[in-house]
Amino acid sequence: MGNPIIDLLTNTYFLEIVVFPGLTSIAILGALLGWLERKLTARVQLRIGPQYASPAGGILQMFADIIKLLFKEVTIPEGADTFFFIMAPVTALIIGAALLGLIPFAPGIQIANIQVGLPVFLAIVTLSPTLVLLAGWSANSKFPFIGGLRALFQQTAYEIPLWLSTLGVVMVAGTLSLTGIVQYQQNSGWLIVPQLLGALLFIITSTAEMERLPFDLPEAESEIMMGWQAEYPGPLFMLVQGPAFVKLYAFSALFTTLYLGGYLGPSPIPPILWFFAKTLLVIVLIMLFRSTFPRVRLDQLLRQGWTTLLTLSIINIIIAYFLVVGFPAI
Amino acid sequence: MVAQGIPEETGYILFLFAATIALVIVVRIVISPKDPRPTPEKRAPFESGQISSGAGRTRFIIQYYPYILMFVVYDVIAMFLFAWALNLRALGAAGTLPILVFMLVALPPLAYALHLANRRENW
Numbered sequence: 001m002g003n004p005i006i007d008l009l010t011n012t013y014f015l016e017i018v019v020f021p022g023l024t025s026i027a028i029l030g031a032l033l034g035w036l037e038r039k040l041t042a043r044v045q046l047r048i049g050p051q052y053a054s055p056a057g058g059i060l061q062m063f064a065d066i067i068k069l070l071f072k073e074v075t076i077p078e079g080a081d082t083f084f085f086i087m088a089p090v091t092a093l094i095i096g097a098a099l100l101g102l103i104p105f106a107p108g109i110q111i112a113n114i115q116v117g118l119p120v121f122l123a124i125v126t127l128s129p130t131l132v133l134l135a136g137w138s139a140n141s142k143f144p145f146i147g148g149l150r151a152l153f154q155q156t157a158y159e160i161p162l163w164l165s166t167l168g169v170v171m172v173a174g175t176l177s178l179t180g181i182v183q184y185q186q187n188s189g190w191l192i193v194p195q196l197l198g199a200l201l202f203i204i205t206s207t208a209e210m211e212r213l214p215f216d217l218p219e220a221e222s223e224i225m226m227g228w229q230a231e232y233p234g235p236l237f238m239l240v241q242g243p244a245f246v247k248l249y250a251f252s253a254l255f256t257t258l259y260l261g262g263y264l265g266p267s268p269i270p271p272i273l274w275f276f277a278k279t280l281l282v283i284v285l286i287m288l289f290r291s292t293f294p295r296v297r298l299d300q301l302l303r304q305g306w307t308t309l310l311t312l313s314i315i316n317i318i319i320a321y322f323l324v325v326g327f328p329a330i
Numbered sequence: 331m332v333a334q335g336i337p338e339e340t341g342y343i344l345f346l347f348a349a350t351i352a353l354v355i356v357v358r359i360v361i362s363p364k365d366p367r368p369t370p371e372k373r374a375p376f377e378s379g380q381i382s383s384g385a386g387r388t389r390f391i392i393q394y395y396p397y398i399l400m401f402v403v404y405d406v407i408a409m410f411l412f413a414w415a416l417n418l419r420a421l422g423a424a425g426t427l428p429i430l431v432f433m434l435v436a437l438p439p440l441a442y443a444l445h446l447a448n449r450r451e452n453w
Binding site: 014017018070071073075076077078079119137139140141142143144145146149152153155156159160163164167170171174176225230231235298299302303306307317321324325 | 342343346354357358361362363364365368370372373374375376377378382385386387388390392394397398400401404405408409411412415416418419422423426444447448
């Protein structure tokens with residue numbers, strides 16, 4: 001034991017929580033994802049996008065935006081419930097960051113390696129529509145209230161197909177631990193091959209859970225003026241926007257872990273780079289949804305969620321069952 | 331280390347966290363603008379430039395209520411499948427029979443509820 005500060009800064013647990021894959025890397029990657037989304041959407045729509053904030057294609061634009069938003073004036077609307085109005089986005093950000101503690105980024109680089117990683121991830125995610133409703137209700141304004149109610153209805157449409165699409169992975173891999181699922185894929189190949197339908201359902205329902213286009217009903221800009229985010233002033237608006245990118249990162253990492261073999265890959269390239277290459281691929285795919293698809297209506301989402309998505313997820317469970325138990329001899 | 335109360339590392343992490351937030355708050359106090367007497371228009375809820383009228387928390391038609399009722403019932407049922415799926419290799423085909431009966435009991439009411447919920451005149 002020498003200098004306690006040196007000991008602390010070289011402590012693995014400290015580094016995992018504070019530096020990588022913890023808080024600092026989440027903040028930086030969230031800001032970079034914001035830039036990537038704006039640039040990619042702009043290029044798809046034949047615009048230029050962020051350009052001036054740095055020599056390399058405006059890559060520092062989101063950092064400039066964060067500094068600007070952080071020091072703007074706070075105006076709470078009249079009649080708002082101040083405590084819940086402020087605490088709802090703060091709690092949403094904590095929830096988003098907690099998701100990344102469960103992901104195995106490389107062998108040994110994982111904050112919480114628990115036996116029930118997958119259900120814990122999905123259970124934490126379930127809380128976020130409630131926080132959206134709370135934020136919308138506490139603002140004492142009509143657009144946020146409608147946005148919050150839409151988030152609640154939308155949850156009923158995607159939640160059950162989201163759980164059931166991951167059920168196929170649990171049946172085939174025989175474990176609920178995310179590390180265990182990756183180790184299963186080391187022996188038997190990526191799970192996207194036997195679970196293609198499940199992967200498709202997972203990416204659709206997780207896009208709905210992240211409230212991204214084509215399912216961004218709670219914050220539809222052109223209908224209800226950013227919905228539940230409408231009344232948030234500068235610094236709180238930054239807190240509201242943060243969880244969106246953190247959840248995009250977390251869900252892409254979960255998709256990589258469940259279906260694309262996580263950190264597995266041929267040897268010369270280190271596992272962590274494989275993980276980030278696959279995650280970036282999924283992130284770009286979800287961002288391309290945003291720049292290409294139009295928004296669905298709420299009743300369309302509810303009807304399709306309860307009929308098409310639910311039926312397909314039950315078919316996926318049947319496929320997974322026959323993969324595990326074996327096809328009956330006819 | 332746990333027996334000694336809060337470990338040293340946790341103390342430092344909490345200190346760094348608190349120091350970052352304190353720094354932001356102090357800089358905010360120094361440089362951000364502050365309006366001592368905001369006008370009523372400034373504090374009014376946003377209604378697309380119109381003068382806002384009435385309370386924000388109004389009564390609202392919950393026309394998709396049947397979906398919420400179905401969600402409350404079937405989300406819990408979906409959880410039970412995880413216990414079965416985890417032990418599928420050990421249970422085999424014989425252990426699947428109860429879950430098959432369970433699904434056969436649970437799914438026809440869902441189909442009927444969907445039939446009622448999807449009808450536009452019931453909204």
